[in-house]
Amino acid sequence: MRTVSLVLAAALLASITACAPVEPWVKPYEREHLADAIMALNRNPVSSTYLDHVFESREGARGATGGVGGGCGCN
Amino acid sequence: MRVRPGRVPSWCMRTLIAVCFIAVPALAGVLPPDRADMLYHRYQGGGITVQGPSILVQKKIGDHLSIGANYYEDMISSASIDVLLSASPYREKRTQKSVSAEYLHGKTTYSAGFINSVEPDYKANTSYYSVSQDMFGDLTTVTMSYRRGWDQIFRDIKQNGFIVNDPTFHQRADHRVYGVSLSQILTRNLISTFDYELSTDQGYLASPYRQIRYLDPDNPVGYTLANQIYPGTRTSDAFSVELKYYVPYRAALTGKYRYFTDSWGIVAHTVQVDYVQPIRHHWTLDGNIRYYRQGAASFYSDLFPYAGYSNYMARDRELAAFHSITLGVEASYAFSIPHLTWIQKSTATLRFDRMMITYLDYRDALFSKFDPGAIRAGAEPLYSLDASVFQAYVSLWF
Numbered sequence: 001m002r003t004v005s006l007v008l009a010a011a012l013l014a015s016i017t018a019c020a021p022v023e024p025w026v027k028p029y030e031r032e033h034l035a036d037a038i039m040a041l042n043r044n045p046v047s048s049t050y051l052d053h054v055f056e057s058r059e060g061a062r063g064a065t066g067g068v069g070g071g072c073g074c075n
Numbered sequence: 076m077r078v079r080p081g082r083v084p085s086w087c088m089r090t091l092i093a094v095c096f097i098a099v100p101a102l103a104g105v106l107p108p109d110r111a112d113m114l115y116h117r118y119q120g121g122g123i124t125v126q127g128p129s130i131l132v133q134k135k136i137g138d139h140l141s142i143g144a145n146y147y148e149d150m151i152s153s154a155s156i157d158v159l160l161s162a163s164p165y166r167e168k169r170t171q172k173s174v175s176a177e178y179l180h181g182k183t184t185y186s187a188g189f190i191n192s193v194e195p196d197y198k199a200n201t202s203y204y205s206v207s208q209d210m211f212g213d214l215t216t217v218t219m220s221y222r223r224g225w226d227q228i229f230r231d232i233k234q235n236g237f238i239v240n241d242p243t244f245h246q247r248a249d250h251r252v253y254g255v256s257l258s259q260i261l262t263r264n265l266i267s268t269f270d271y272e273l274s275t276d277q278g279y280l281a282s283p284y285r286q287i288r289y290l291d292p293d294n295p296v297g298y299t300l301a302n303q304i305y306p307g308t309r310t311s312d313a314f315s316v317e318l319k320y321y322v323p324y325r326a327a328l329t330g331k332y333r334y335f336t337d338s339w340g341i342v343a344h345t346v347q348v349d350y351v352q353p354i355r356h357h358w359t360l361d362g363n364i365r366y367y368r369q370g371a372a373s374f375y376s377d378l379f380p381y382a383g384y385s386n387y388m389a390r391d392r393e394l395a396a397f398h399s400i401t402l403g404v405e406a407s408y409a410f411s412i413p414h415l416t417w418i419q420k421s422t423a424t425l426r427f428d429r430m431m432i433t434y435l436d437y438r439d440a441l442f443s444k445f446d447p448g449a450i451r452a453g454a455e456p457l458y459s460l461d462a463s464v465f466q467a468y469v470s471l472w473f
Contacts, residue, residue, distance in 0.1 A: 024212025030263045033321040038351045038359065041258070041268060041319065046112035046131040046145075047426060047466055054118060054464055055401075058432070060369050060393050061335035061343035063252065063272035063313035 120462025248278030297452030311337035340373030
């Protein structure tokens with residue numbers, strides 16, 4: 001009986017922990033480096049979109065580059 | 076700059092924290108900055124020159140809405156190996172116009188856009204939609220996207236000295252792309268991004284100009300050209316992972332890998348490393364190397380053994396087995412414009428990329444075409460392509 005109680009108590013504790021909000025491990029005031037312009041995921045959209053188009057026109061692979069294109073331009 | 080728990084940050088620290096939030100566009104619920112870019116691009120290689128302008132403007136309207144517009148132009152002059160083998164050199168222009176909008180509501184960003192691309196023998200319309208949600212203390216951003224494209228394909232012919240659309244040829248192709256991405260702050264110096272895209276295409280997916288060749292002993296050059304036959308559908312999966320690291324002496328190091336596979340049998344790997352180094356207040360230098368490798372499509376062959384060899388037959392270089400290395404360098408200079416106080420920042424950037432492609436099963440058929448006595452079909456040297464890509468652009472933040 002004691003074992004069952006312990007298991008139930010452990011399960012209850014685990015469920016309470018699972019419901020707790022995730023504590024951000026990098027606080028907002030610790031994001032100074034991530035906020036630097038050189039860390040932007042797409043620093044120069046006009047340039048990266050063009051380069052993606054250059055590659056996509058000459059390669060069989062496509063997608064998962066974050067860019068969006070249209071048309072052929074594949075000559 | 077770390078603030079100890081329990082201590083109230085000063086006003087200047089609060090301002091810095093606010094700026095930090097504003098400047099992480101991909102990872103926090105903020106709109107892109109007001110910005111204008113004017114770019115000139117030029118691609119030269121393999122007998123092809125493509126050049127033109129691109130102008131991109133993004134502007135916020137109020138606190139929740141941002142709109143963007145892009146005008147892009149390709150002036151194409153082509154005498155590529157494909158053109159020389161089965162057609163005549165040509166010139167044409169492609170223009171692409173697009174508009175986009177982003178709406179921010181709490182920690183959710185809704186985006187939509189439309190792209191229209193027109194060239195004499197290819198018209199394409201694309202619409203796209205996405206929704207991004209920040210979560211877990213803004214450490215995580217999940218984005219789901221959908222893209223739909225409608226293409227109309229024509230074929231140009233020469234009639235009475237003029238190039239016109241072939242009235243007997245008008246094809247269509249539809250495209251759908253489903254995407255999901257996850258951006259995750261891992262440490263105070265490291266961001267990761269995972270992207271997955273599923274693409275499906277249906278319709279006419281070949282180039283109407285390019286042709287296959289098959290062995291033909293009766294032909295003096297040793298082969299005969301014939302129309303390509305492509306499948307009417309294609310489904311592909313692309314998965315990429317990117318890690319971006321802030322180097323403590325203020326530099327950024329990025330590594331990216333993409334895996335691609337599709338129902339045509341192509342498997343491709345892309346690896347890219349990028350390094351950004353600011354120098355003093357004005358200069359930012361960028362260097363990167365990109366390696367790409369792909370296997371051939373299952374219905375590709377440089378030289379088919381006989382006519383009607385299989386249901387589907389293609390000889391597009393894009394479907395051949397090849398690998399390529401691209402080296403890129405970029406220099407950006409930040410400057411101020413006197414008397415224009417509404418411009419907060421401006422930069423001028425030059426970028427050069429050198430692309431070197433080595434084909435593993437695509438031969439230079441011009442050798443046997445122009446000198447059939449010396450080189451027989453199928454014994455020509457493998458084709459390789461070196462191309463230079465140049466970009467010059469000015470960016471303004473306002």
